[in-house]
Amino acid sequence: MGADNFRAVLAADMELGAGNVLLRLAEHGADPAAPRLTFDAEVDGIPAWTPLSLATLTTRVAARAAWFAARGVGPRDPVAVYVTSAPDVFLNFLALTWLGAIPALMNGNMPVELAAEFVRRLRGVGVVVDADHAALREHDLGVPILGSAAETGTGDPDSAPPHHRHHPEDPVAITHSSGTTRVPAAVVHSHHGLFAAIRAVRLTESRPHGEVRELSALPAAHAAGIITLNQALCNGYQLLYLSAQGGPFERSAETILDAIERWRPTGVFGFAVTWSELARHDLTARDLDSVRNWFNTGDCAHESHVRRLVAVGSHPTWTRDGMVDAPGSKFVDMLGSTEMGHGAFRISHRLGTDHYDRCVGRPYPFAEVALLDVATGAEVPDGQVGHVGLKSPTLAIGYWNDSVATFRTRLNGYYLTGDLMYRDAAGNYHHVDRASDAVDLGDGTWLYTALSEERILKHCPDVRDCSVIAARDADGTTVTEVLLLLAEDADPALDRSDRVRAALGPAVAATLRRVLTVPDDGVVTGPTGKVRKFLMRQRLLAEAGAS
Structure with missing residues (x-):
């Protein structure tokens, strides 16, 4: 067969x-x-x-x-x-x-x-x-x-x-x-x-040209890890699953790049934090020609990181001499979460494409999406930010031993993902923030931290990554702090406050308390490398109250 x-x-x-x-x-x-599955760790004497x-x-x-x-x-x-x-x-x-x-x-x-x-x-x-x-x-x-x-x-x-x-x-x-x-x-x-x-998409989409070798830098103990394993086994692809990622991604960039050069994968899976770590390196100095596809899930990836990745690797193309490998790879962004069970949106980026501005594309055919006003349950019109409601066969059953949390995330038959998005006139969706991180500045103006981070990275090319932390204190005043992680060749003494303010725009810039350049451990992260903004907001409010 x-x-x-x-x-x-x-x-x-x-x-x-x-x-x-x-x-x-x-x-x-x-x-x-x-051969199907390879690990970078010994197991049972193998x-x-x-x-x-x-x-x-x-x-x-x-x-x-x-x-x-x-x-x-x-x-x-x-x-x-x-x-x-x-x-x-x-x-x-x-x-x-x-x-x-x-x-x-x-x-x-x-x-x-x-x-x-x-x-x-x-x-x-x-x-x-x-x-x-x-x-x-x-x-x-x-x-x-x-x-x-x-x-x-x-x-x-x-x-x-x-x-x-x-x-x-x-x-x-x-x-x-x-x-x-x-x-x-x-x-x-x-x-x-x-x-x-896997049933609806991975087993029915066209099989890539040639041998498929996939490398995963995703945490194994994650829904995305299980899906990556099962889809590779069912498709007959070879899969290398990395364990040696250091602490919370602290040495993952070197580990991943070394593994790519050694194992020669055609595809690489990771979270948004993975690409941020890779962005600290000169990727053109590494042998990444085997990579045709970069696959992202979880949070959507930043434009500045995606552009570096699609500039390396290769893709097959037909010429008068037959199939050849041409420079440049594809980045497939699939916004999702543990509860969503699989990314619900998909967009692809290549050299020369320009569908950014936190665009996450369109939903997969199996996903029904509505942008909702949570106060009324009604759908919001195009161009207006709403809470993402999802109906999908991929959805998790709920939260173990916590029916309160399970049903609190349901509205009008939809699961509320916790994301804020708007849909443009062409039908594409744009992610602006997590609902828990956004701040209402009044008069219809909102501070969206993820969107602010995207704009800072676009305006400050010597910043590798950043975190925008915004909180409202006891008297209703919004205070914002921007933490910058610099590229290796950036000048740490340079004051970037004016560029950050310009990127944020007047309304958000008015809330800015300070801009700090921090080392990697200056940002509090969770087990998967995601920034723990809740804890950092508490710290920001405590420092603002003491000053």
């Missing part, structure tokens, strides 16, 4: 979902010997950078399924997984779903105190940790530590029970929000929901 026909068979298989990809691939006769075939992958997962089953784990049992390496995340995820259990995947960068509270609120049946997170054992979790991640692979694969048969609505994973305001929220994904975009 040809590759395209096999993909069509998978797309039509309504038993296939996020919890049983290995099972259904085997039942449909996928090649067990073909050296790092060794491609794992479906057969090897299934054996290593079966060993873990047997290990968990021997400890009484079964269908619908939540089990927390608090580890660092991508193989420890994915092999345990696949093993737990083999049993019909519900893996709760925790980002390894989550501070241990937050992790302990996350586990307590989960009220599951146990936890698996690795050596990096042994400190969790010192906390009262309300559930036992089942063992270390190093132990889970010691089970006998031949004693693994039969693979669980999932119902489409069965919960197959609990991931968590970025935790920018509080303890990360536990988000529940269903068997079909976490696979819906």
Whole structure:
């Protein structure tokens, strides 16, 4: 059977979902010997950078399924997984779903105190940790530590029970929000929901020309990580999943660039923070010719970062001499979130295109989007900013053990994503901010922090990234602080205040308290590298009140 026909068979298989990809691939006769998944970390005695075939992958997962089953784990049992390496995340995820259990995947960068509270609120049946997170054992979790991640692979694969048969609505994973305001929220994904975009798009879109090798720098313990894994397995692509990203992306740029040069991927997956880190380097000095596509999800990417990426890499093009690789790559921006289950919008950028100004394109065909006035529930007209409401088969079921938060995010049958956007006359959507970060300045004027950051980066080419923090104090006065992360060759002594004010515009500039140049650790970030503006607003208000 040809590759395209096999993909069509998978797309039509309504038993296939996020919890049983290995099972259904085997039942449909996928090649067990073909190399599929590579890690940059050793696992079960298999050296790092060794491609794992479906057969090897299934054996290593079966060993873990047997290990968990021997400890009484079964269908619908939540089990927390608090580890660092991508193989420890994915092999345990696949093993737990083999049993019909519900893996709760925790980002390894989550501070241990937050992790302990996350586990307590989960009220599951146990936890698996690795050596990096042994400190969790010192906390009262309300559930036992089942063992270390190093132990889970010691089970006998031949004693693994039969693979669980999932119902489409069965919960197959609990991931968590970025935790920018509080303890990360536990988000529940269903068997079909976490696979819906793969079925609707990834298995039906045209297969790229030539061999497909994808590298993921996404956090493995994220909904996007599971989707990236499953779509590569189902499409027959080779996937390299990186674990060695340092702390919260502190050395990720060098790690990613080195991996690209070594492994020669055709596509690279990351979050917006990934491209910010890459932007600190002279990309033209690195060998990135293999990359044809950069894939972004989560927050939409900044224009200044996208332009640097599409200027490198290559793309296939037809000439009179046949197919050749021409300079320049494609950047695919897919705005999404943990709760959305998959990016709901998509736009592509290339050399010479100019669809920026925080344009996120149009919704995927499977996504129904409305921009709402939350006070009335009515849709706002084109050109007016509204709250994004989403109906999509990809949506998470809700928040684990938190029905209040689940239903608070629903309005008129839509899930409120927490994003603010407007739609232009051509039908394209533009993202201006998160609703929690925007500030009403009165008289119909708003301060949108994400839009302000976009404008600063456009006006200040020697600024690699920036954060705009705005808050209203007790007397109703809005105070704003701008934190600048400079490019490597920028002059740190230069006063950029006038350029920042010009970028912000008069209304927002009037609220500006100060512009600071800060080191990387001068911005508070969460486990996924996203800026924790809630905490930084609290700090800003405290400093403003003391001055």
